[in-house]
Every structure is written in structure tokens, then in C-alpha cells.
Amino acid sequence: MKRSVVMLLLLGACGESADPSSDDGGLREPLGSHEAGAGSGADATAPATPGGTQGGGAQSDAGPGAPGGGSSDSSVAMDASGGGQPGGGRNDASVTADASAGADSGSGSDAGGGQNLAKFSFFVTSLASLRELSKSQSGFGGDLRFGETGDGAGLRGADKICATIAEMSMPGSGAKGWRAFLSASTDGAGSGAVNAIDRIGAGPWYDRMGRLVATNRAGLMMTRPQGDSTIVNDLPNENGIGNHTDGAPGCTGNACPDNHDTLTGSTTAGALMGTGTASTCADWTSAAASSGKPGLGHSWPASSGMSWMQVHSAAGCTPSVSLMQAGGPPAGATGVGDGGGYGGIYCFAVTP
Numbered sequence: 517m518k519r520s521v522v523m524l525l526l527l528g529a530c531g532e533s534a535d536p537s538s539d540d541g542g543l544r545e546p547l548g549s550h551e552a553g554a555g556s557g558a559d560a561t562a563p564a565t566p567g568g569t570q571g572g573g574a575q576s577d578a579g580p581g582a583p584g585g586g587s588s589d590s591s592v593a594m595d596a597s598g599g600g601q602p603g604g605g606r607n608d609a610s611v612t613a614d615a616s617a618g619a620d621s622g623s624g625s626d627a628g629g630g631q632n633l634a635k636f637s638f639f640v641t642s643l644a645s646l647r648e649l650s651k652s653q654s655g656f657g658g659d660l661r662f663g664e665t666g667d668g669a670g671l672r673g674a675d676k677i678c679a680t681i682a683e684m685s686m687p688g689s690g691a692k693g694w695r696a697f698l699s700a701s702t703d704g705a706g707s708g709a710v711n712a713i714d715r716i717g718a719g720p721w722y723d724r725m726g727r728l729v730a731t732n733r734a735g736l737m738m739t740r741p742q743g744d745s746t747i748v749n750d751l752p753n754e755n756g757i758g759n760h761t762d763g764a765p766g767c768t769g770n771a772c773p774d775n776h777d778t779l780t781g782s783t784t785a786g787a788l789m790g791t792g793t794a795s796t797c798a799d800w801t802s803a804a805a806s807s808g809k810p811g812l813g814h815s816w817p818a819s820s821g822m823s824w825m826q827v828h829s830a831a832g833c834t835p836s837v838s839l840m841q842a843g844g845p846p847a848g849a850t851g852v853g854d855g856g857g858y859g860g861i862y863c864f865a866v867t868p
Contacts, residue, residue, distance in 0.1 A: 632726035636682070636689050637865035639724060640778060640815045642753040642762055643837065643858045645681045650835070655859045657852050658779070658797025658810055658833030660696070668704020670800025671696065671715075678863035685724060685754040689865075693717075697825075697862035699781045699788035699811075700799040712825075713737065713786025716864035723747060724756040737786060739822045750816045751824065751862075759815040759860070773839040776818040777830060777857030781811045784826045797833035797852075805850035807833040818856065820844075831855060 646655040649662065656662075662673035662680075674696035683690025699712045719736065721729040721743075728743040729751070730736035740748045750758035757765075760772050767773075781789055781796035789795035794808030809829040814821055821827030836851020837858040845854035852859035 632722065632724065633686060633688055635722035635726045636686055636724050637692065637867075638721040638729045638751075639682070639685075639754040639863050640751050640759045641677065641681055641860045641863060642755065642757075642759075643775065643839075643860070645684065645754060646677075646858065646860065648684075649677060649680060652835060654835035654837055654851075655853070657803030657835030657859055658800060658807060659803040660698075660800040660861070666704065668700075668702070668799075670796075670798070671698060671700055671703060671710065674698055674800055674861060677861070681754050682863065682865070693866035694863050695866055697780055697782070697786075697864060698796070698800060699786070700796050701788065701791070701793050702799065709788045709791075711787040712780060712782045717866040721864055723752045724754060725752070727752075727756075739784075740817070740824060754863075770840075774818075774856040775839055775853075775858060775860070776814040776816050777812045777853060777855050778815045778824075778860045778862060779810055779830070779852060780813045780825055780862070782813070782825050783811075784823050786825055789826065795829065803833050803835055805832045805834050809833075810852060812855070812857070813862075815860065815862075820855075824862075828855070830857075835859065 643655070647653055650656045656677075659670075660674040660677060661669040662676050664670075664673040664676065675694055678694035678696050679690045679692075682692065682694055695715045695717075697712045697716060700710045702708065703710045713733065713736075719730055719732040721736070723729060727747050729747065730741040730743045735742035741751075742748070747758065750760045752758050753762055759775055761767055762773065762775070764772055781800075783789055789811040792808075793799050795811045797803070797807045797810050809832060811826055812828060812830050813823055813825040814827050815824065818827075830852045831845040831854040832850030832852070834851045836849075836853040838845075838851070838853045838856060839858070845851075849855075
């Protein structure tokens with residue numbers, strides 16, 4: 517009796533056709549004939565976007581991939597339409613994985629092709645990230661305390677801004693000991709003037725994509741850093757995008773954002789400008805118009821100067837963003853960005 521029932525069941529299964537209108541979709545196609553080939557929806561030919569995400573790559577909802585691993589679980593659902601948030605390099609704490617990229621587990625490189633945790637040690641803070649952290653469309657201005665209090669709060673807050681933005685861009689990188697390239701009249705511990713060049717370690721430094729910014733201090737302390745020729749004249753932000761072209765990929769000339777001015781409070785030797793706090797917005801604790809005119813370098817060479825460390829001073833310390841200039845700051849300007857910028861800073865990891 518049992519044998520007859522089994523035979524009947526087998527005969528029924530073999531003769532039954534799939535009903536596409538049934539709740540479970542009928543019999544599924546064999547894995548590999550359809551799902552394995554298109555289940556992720558990924559376009560293997562889609563180019564990587566500079567923000568560290570793959571516009572056409574498969575995005576895992578399972579959270580950040582392990583740096584240097586690059587492997588993905590085929591059972592994880594992939595969303596091929598997911599792109600990185602502008603300026604952030606992350607999308608809801610997940611990172612995109614390029615299924616066609618074979619990451620070397622010893623290189624520290626993420627499978628997305630746009631991250632290199634092992635080397636990531638330099639960036640210019642993007643406008644988008646400063647707006648996000650300051651909760652203001654005008655940015656921080658000269659007050660970089662970012663929740664820090666007491667003596668030396670400006671430098672500590674600026675360092676925290678660097679670490680926070682690094683972590684936002686590449687999970688795990690925030691713990692690398694980030695320092696803002698800023699000078700100050702004091703570190704708050706009574707040890708005298710602080711020179712930006714003494715805060716950032718000995719190098720080498722690389723951008724988010726693993727491109728060399730400078731091998732050592734000697735290579736860094738030039739008019740333009742002596743590194744990868746593709747980036748030294750347009751220093752990249754935390755997403756590996758050249759600051760000049762951030763927000764306008766492929767732009768040329770006046771079509772690109774005029775955002776060259778970058779806060780340093782430093783000379784071309786990386787030392788404190790002057791002897792007081794006028795060049796540092798009260799050691800990076802004030803956004804008042806009366807706090808002075810902070811020293812600026814150029815993240816990319818502009819007509820007014822080439823040096824990434826020091827070219828001229830800003831109009832003042834108030835928060836401001838001005839990305840299209842015509843002859844310099846307007847009359848009566850008092851903002852950090854009024855000459856073509858937004859109060860950005862350079863960030864270096866002490867331990868690359």
C-alpha cells in the first residue's frame with residue numbers, strides 16, 4: 517500500500533506543470549539558469565563612482581563589508597539601484613560591492629574598488645560633510661570645537677571632525693588617529709605655539725583610493741605635494757573626489773566649483789602665521805567677525821596662488837559658502853569662504 521502511494525505521488529509530480537499564478541510561483545527555475553545570472557541585478561560593466569560606491573554594482577543590505585575581504589554571501593539580497601549618499605560614501609551603513617572585483621585580502625582594499633582602508637590617510641573635508649556635521653548650510657566657520665570644551669578645544673574639535681568624516685566615508689577608518697592640518701597659538705596645555713606640520717606624523721599619506729599624496733614631510737612641504745600627479749593639483753576629499761570637481765564631475769574652467777580656499781592658519785612652512793590668534797579665529801574657537809582673518813591654503817591652484825598651505829587670509833571667521841567668484845570677496849565680507857570656499861580643512865591620519 518505504501519509503495520503504491522509513493523508511486524502515485526511520483527507520477528503526479530512528474531506530470532504536473534508549474535502554475536505561475538500560484539502563491540509560491542510554481543516550480544522555481546534551477547539556480548544558475550536565471551537567478552544566478554541576474555539575481556543581483558548588477559551590471560558588471562558599470563564604472564565605479566568616485567564616492568566609493570558602484571552605481572551599477574550590487575549593494576549588500578547586510579552592512580559594511582570587511583576591509584580587505586571583498587567576499588559576499590550569495591544568499592544576501594542585492595539592490596543594484598543603490599548609490600552612495602552625496603559626499604558621504606555610505607548609504608544607510610551599507611557599502612556597495614562590485615561582484616566582478618577580486619579583492620586581495622592582504623591589500624586592505626575593499627571589493628568596491630573605491631576604498632583602501634590600509635592606506636587611507638588624507639583628505640580635504642567636503643562641503644557636504646561639513647554641512648551635515650555643523651547642521652548648517654554655511655558650515656562651521658572658524659569655530660571648530662564640535663562639542664569640545666576647555667583649553668585647546670578648537671584643535672581637538674577639528675581632529676574629531678576629521679575622524680568623524682573619515683568614519684562616515686569608510687567604516688573603520690575613524691580610529692586611525694586623524695589630525696587637522698591647523699596651527700594654533702597654543703595647544704591648551706601651556707606648551708606654546710602649535711605648528712600644523714608637527715601634528716600630522718611622518719607619512720606616507722594616501723587618499724581614499726590609495727593614491728599617493730606624499731611619501732614624507734619633505735615631499736609634502738612643497739608648493740604642491742609631491743605625490744600622484746593625478747591628484748596633487750586637485751586634492752581629493754574623503755570620497756576620493758577632487759575638491760575642484762566635487763559636485764560637478766567632468767567640469768572645466770568656470771563650470772567647476774570655486775572652492776579652493778582651505779583653512780590652515782599656517783605659513784608655507786606649516787608653522788603658525790604671526791604670533792597671536794588673528795590668523796586662527798581665536799585658535800579655532802570663534803565664528804565671530806571680529807575674531808580675525810584666518811590663513812588659507814589652496815586645495816587646488818587658483819589664479820591667486822599655488823600653495824596648498826598658505827596663499828592669503830580669509831575675509832573673516834564667520835560661516836560662509838561661496839562657490840562662484842568674480843574678482844574676490846565682496847565689500848564688507850566677513851566669512852571664511854567669501855573668497856571661494858566653505859571653510860574646509862585638510863585631514864591627515866597619524867598612522868596610515
